[in-house]
Amino acid sequence: xxxxxxxxxxxxxxxxxxxxxxxxxxxxxxPAVVVLPEMPGISPDVLRLARWVRDAGFTxxxxxxxxxxxxxxxxxxxxxxxxxxxxxxxxxxxxxxxTSPVTHWLRGLARRAHAExxxxxxxxxxxxFTGNFALTMALEPAVLAPVVNHPSLxxxxxxxxxxxxxxxxxxxxRLRRDGLTVLAYRFEGDRWCxxxxxxxxxxxxxxxxxxxxxxxxxxxxxxxxxFADVVGGPHSVVTAHFVDEAGHPxxxxxxxxxxxxxxxxxxxxxxxxxxxxxxxxxTRHSASSAPDQAxxxxxx
Numbered sequence: 001x002x003x004x005x006x007x008x009x010x011x012x013x014x015x016x017x018x019x020x021x022x023x024x025x026x027x028x029x030x031p032a033v034v035v036l037p038e039m040p041g042i043s044p045d046v047l048r049l050a051r052w053v054r055d056a057g058f059t060x061x062x063x064x065x066x067x068x069x070x071x072x073x074x075x076x077x078x079x080x081x082x083x084x085x086x087x088x089x090x091x092x093x094x095x096x097x098x099t100s101p102v103t104h105w106l107r108g109l110a111r112r113a114h115a116e117x118x119x120x121x122x123x124x125x126x127x128x129f130t131g132n133f134a135l136t137m138a139l140e141p142a143v144l145a146p147v148v149n150h151p152s153l154x155x156x157x158x159x160x161x162x163x164x165x166x167x168x169x170x171x172x173x174r175l176r177r178d179g180l181t182v183l184a185y186r187f188e189g190d191r192w193c194x195x196x197x198x199x200x201x202x203x204x205x206x207x208x209x210x211x212x213x214x215x216x217x218x219x220x221x222x223x224x225x226x227f228a229d230v231v232g233g234p235h236s237v238v239t240a241h242f243v244d245e246a247g248h249p250x251x252x253x254x255x256x257x258x259x260x261x262x263x264x265x266x267x268x269x270x271x272x273x274x275x276x277x278x279x280x281x282x283t284r285h286s287a288s289s290a291p292d293q294a295x296x297x298x299x300x
Contacts, residue, residue, distance in 0.1 A: 002072055002224070003044070003072060004044070004070050004071050004072050005043075005044040005047045005070040006070060007025055007042075007047065007069065007070050009027055009051075010025035010026060010027045010047075010050075010062070011025070011026045011027065012024075012025055013025075013026055015063075015109060015112065017104075017105045017108030017109060017112070018104070018105070018108060020105055022063055022064060022065070022105065023063070023064040023069070024061050024062065024063045024064070024109065025042070025050075025061070025062040025063075025064070025069070026059065026060070026061050026062075027050070027051070027054045027059070027060050028053075028054035028055075028057075028058055028059045028060050029057075029059055030057045030058045030059055030117065030119065030265075030266065031057075031058055031059065031114075031117055031118065031119030031120065031121070031122065031123070031265040031266065032058065032059045032060075032061055032110070032113035032114055032116070032117040032119070032122045032123070033053050033058040033059070033060050033061070033122065033123035033124070033125060033145075033261060033265070034060075034061045034062075034063065034106065034109060034110055034113065034122065034123070034124045034125065034134075034137070035049060035050045035053055035060055035061070035062050035125045035127075036062075036063065036065070036106070036124070036125065036126045036127055036130035036133055036134065037062065037063070037064070037065055037066070037067065037127065037130060038127035038128035038129060038130060038131075038149075038236060038239060038240075039066070039067075039078065039081065039082055039085070039128050039129040039152075039226075040066070040067045040071075040073050040077065040078035040079075040081035040082060040226055041064075041066055041067020041068055041069065041071055041073070041081060042062055042064060042067065042069045042070060042071075043067075043070075043071065043072065043073045043224070043239070043240070044070065044072060045073075045224070045236070045239035045240050045242065046062070046127065046239055047062070047070065048239070048242075049125075049127075049238055049239055049254075050062050052254060052258065053123075053125070053258065053261070056258045056261065056262065057262065057266055058123065058261065058265065058266075059113070059116075059117045061109065061113050063106065063109060065090075065102060065130065066081055066084065066085045066088075066129075067081045072224060073224045073225065073226035073227065073240070074224075074225050074226060075225040075226050075228075075229040075230055077226075078225075078226035078230055079226075079230055082230075085129065086155070089101065090102040091129075091153075092153070092154070092162060093129075093153055093154065093155050094154050094155060094156050094157075095154040095156050095157035095160050096154075097154065097162075098162075098163070098164030098167075099136055099162065099163050099164045099167045100133065100136075100153075100162060102133070103133050103136040103137060103139075106124075106133055106136075106137050107136075107137050107139060107140035107143075108140075110122045110124060110137055110140045110142050110143050111140055111142050113142075114142035119265055119266075120144060120264070120265060121142050121143060121144030121145070121264070121265060122140075122142045122143050122144065122145075122265075123143075123144070123145035123146075123147065123261045123264070123265055124137040124138070124143050124145070124146045124147065125147045125149065125257070125261075126146075126147065126148055126149060126151065127149045127150070127236065127238075127239060128149070128150055128151070128152050128192070128235065128236060129152055129153060131148050131149050131150055131151025131152060131153070131193070132148060132151040132153055132161060132162040132163065134146045134147055134148050135148050135151075135163075135171060135182055136162075136163065136167060136171065138171055138174055138175065138180065138182075139167065139170055139171060139174060141174075144178075144180060144264045144265065145180075145183075145260060145261050145264040145265055146180070146182050146183075147182075147183045147184070147257055147260065147261070148182055148183070148184040148185075148201075149184070149185050149186075149236075149237055149238060150185060150186045150187070150190060150192065150193040150235055150236060150237060151184075151193055151197065152192040152193055152235075155192075158191075158194040158196045158197060159194070159196035159197060159199070159200050160197070160200065161197065161200050161201060161204065168204055171204075171205075172204055172205055172208075175205060175208040176208065180208065181208050181209075181210050182201070182205060182208060182209050182210065183210050183212070183256070183257065183260045184198065184201065184209065184210065184211045184212065185211075185212050185213075185214065185237045185238070185253055185257075186198060186211070186212075186213055186214070186237070187213070187214050187215070187216050187218070187219055187233075187234035187235060187237065187241070188213050188214065188215055188216050188234075189216040189233060189234060190233065190234055190235050191232070191233055192231065192235055193235070195213075198211040198213070212253070212256070214234075214237060214249050214250065214253060215249070216233075216234045218234075218243070218248065218249040218250055219233075219234035219235075219241040219243075219250075220240065220241045220242060220243050220250075223236070223240040223241055224240055226240075227240040227241065237250055237253050238250060238253055238254045238257065242254070
C-alpha cells in the first residue's frame, strides 16, 4: 500500500460531543466498533483494518484525531504529525500527564454510536498512540469489547500506562464488575510497547488482561516509510507490519480480534469472517504468566 486512500466507501460525518466537533468515517451495518487511528493518522493500513471489521458484521466508526485522512504515511510528514500531537492539549504523550482529554470525546462517540446502531454494546479498537484509549473508553458503559494494540503512550516511560490513578481504578472496577476482558497485542521486541508495559497492564487488571505477543520475525519487513524510518522496528501487528498471507501469525491475530468482537457484540458470537480464538502465532499471557514477565525483564 503506497498510495493514498480516497475513503470513497465511507460516509463522512461531523460528530459533535459536548460542543467539540470531529470528523468520523462510518461504514457497514450491525453493532458499532470504533477503530481509532494510529500515528500518523487514518492511513490506508488503518482503513484496511476498518474494512475487515466492517465486513465481519459491524458498523465501523473511524474518528479523525490527527494527520491527513487517507494519507500514505511518509517519514517526514509523520514526524510533523507526531510533534503536533505531542504538544496538543487533547493528548498526554508523556509520563505524568495522566489520561488524554480526547478520551472523553471518544466515550461520547461510543455512546452515540450505540444509540444509533443498537446491539448489546460497542467495540473499541486502539492502535499505537491511541492504543490505550480503547481501554479508557471502557469507562463508558456501552463499551463491551476493548482491544488495545501495541499502546505506545507514555512515550518516555516503557513501563507506564496512559491513565491517571483515578481512571485506572475506575477502569479496573468496571472490568471486574461487568466481567469484561481486554484483548491486547504487541511484537516481542517492540521498543514502543515493551514487555514492561504489558506487565503494568497485568498488574492493574489481573486476569482481565489478555496480552498476546508475536515474534518479531512475523512483522512485515517492508512497512511504509514512517514505520521503517521513524518507528524503526516491529510494532503495528494488524496494520503497517501486517502480512496478508494465509496462516500467517498477523492474520491469525486479526482473526482473533474479529472473533473477540463477534463473541461480545453479535448474536451468538456469529461473524461473516472469522479465525481461531487462539493460535501458535501469538502467545496468550495472563496475570500469572511467567514467560511474559521474563520477556518484560529483557526488553529495554
